[in-house]
Amino acid sequence: MNCKMAFSEQLTDLAKRTLDAAKANNRSIVTAESCTAGKLSGLLSEAPGASAFLHGGFVTYTKENKSKALGVSAELLKNKTAVCVDVAVEMAQGALKRSPANVAVAITGVAGPEPDEDGNPVGLVCIAVARNDVPPVRIEKRYGEIGREAIQEHAMADALTELIDAISEQ
Amino acid sequence: MNCKMAFSEQLTDLAKRTLDAAKANNRSIVTAESCTAGKLSGLLSEAPGASAFLHGGFVTYTKENKSKALGVSAELLKNKTAVCVDVAVEMAQGALKRSPANVAVAITGVAGPEPDEDGNPVGLVCIAVARNDVPPVRIEKRYGEIGREAIQEHAMADALTELIDAISEQ
Numbered sequence: 259m260n261c262k263m264a265f266s267e268q269l270t271d272l273a274k275r276t277l278d279a280a281k282a283n284n285r286s287i288v289t290a291e292s293c294t295a296g297k298l299s300g301l302l303s304e305a306p307g308a309s310a311f312l313h314g315g316f317v318t319y320t321k322e323n324k325s326k327a328l329g330v331s332a333e334l335l336k337n338k339t340a341v342c343v344d345v346a347v348e349m350a351q352g353a354l355k356r357s358p359a360n361v362a363v364a365i366t367g368v369a370g371p372e373p374d375e376d377g378n379p380v381g382l383v384c385i386a387v388a389r390n391d392v393p394p395v396r397i398e399k400r401y402g403e404i405g406r407e408a409i410q411e412h413a414m415a416d417a418l419t420e421l422i423d424a425i426s427e428q
Numbered sequence: 429m430n431c432k433m434a435f436s437e438q439l440t441d442l443a444k445r446t447l448d449a450a451k452a453n454n455r456s457i458v459t460a461e462s463c464t465a466g467k468l469s470g471l472l473s474e475a476p477g478a479s480a481f482l483h484g485g486f487v488t489y490t491k492e493n494k495s496k497a498l499g500v501s502a503e504l505l506k507n508k509t510a511v512c513v514d515v516a517v518e519m520a521q522g523a524l525k526r527s528p529a530n531v532a533v534a535i536t537g538v539a540g541p542e543p544d545e546d547g548n549p550v551g552l553v554c555i556a557v558a559r560n561d562v563p564p565v566r567i568e569k570r571y572g573e574i575g576r577e578a579i580q581e582h583a584m585a586d587a588l589t590e591l592i593d594a595i596s597e598q
Binding site (some may be wrong): 264288289291292294295296297298299300302303304308309312313314315316317318319320322323326327356357358359407 | 434458459461462464465466467468469470472473478479482483484485486487488489490492493496497526527528529577
């Protein structure tokens with residue numbers, strides 16, 4: 259079988275730095291993903307130390323599953339769509355509550371090629387990082403129509419950069 | 429950025445057939461992954477129709493998270509380790525219960541390069557498929573030490589083959 263599941267060198271390096279930071283600060287990680295659909299947890303699982311500092315993640319591709327698996331407010335999803343920073347924050351906080359981890363990172367966005375059912379544009383991505391002891395990090399990015407994989411890669415790189423900062427902060 | 433997250437043609441084809449079967453039989457899918465760590469949901473999300481028939485998944489990398497996020501019995505994990513068909517079945521059933529999906533596929537195994545903490549050998553993988561209306565499918569595979577990525581690819585291919593059968597069965 260032809261194996262092609264490797265990630266770019268930049269992402270592999272960011273994943274390694276994330277796990278190094280988790281180990282140094284005794285933080286354990288959980289992910290909550292929509293438009294990256296499990297690729298971020300897959301990337302993190304390849305880094306050294308993952309078995310000790312990565313608990314896993316939640317992939318919530320549909321709105322219905324964002325509510326059922328992560329407890330995101332159905333009213334929020336209806337009023338503000340699935341791609342907004344408030345949903346990203348609720349995804350991260352829901353993952354934190356439903357796993358043994360003490361830091362969570364969430365990504366929700368439109369990887370394309372089409373805008374989502376609510377008309378959110380391709381390339382719009384919201385990221386949140388949550389810990390129990392500090393207010394959540396809230397980020398909105400507009401990458402534009404640069405292609406599905408490039409949007410996913412940029413979203414993962416930005417999410418890990420924020421996650422490393424949050425893990426390293428005392 | 430260099431994009432390398434493509435999957436092999438065989439896996440891409442299996443994912444497409446899985447979503448086609450889900451659409452034809454009105455089944456919606458959830459995954460529960462340990463040693464593939466989100467790669468199966470990532471693969472499925474690339475197939476046409478994913479946004480309508482894939483709800484998402486759970487990545488439970490640690491034993492602790494298998495219990496907390498999916499409700500796998502801590503006693504079972506202690507007595508029979510994380511890599512056995514009974515754990516795969518509880519992961520699939522837990523995912524079914526905690527998502528809006530009506531069919532679930534679970535993978536737990538040792539991708540390597542080292543045996544797991546309980547001495548389970550590299551290449552041992554257990555797969556389960558659960559629906560609410562029929563007994564679960566239970567599979568044990570021993571791929572041997574063929575390399576981490578090859579083990580993950582074989583596990584995903586076998587899991588999707590079982591999932592397609594379970595979806596297509598009336």
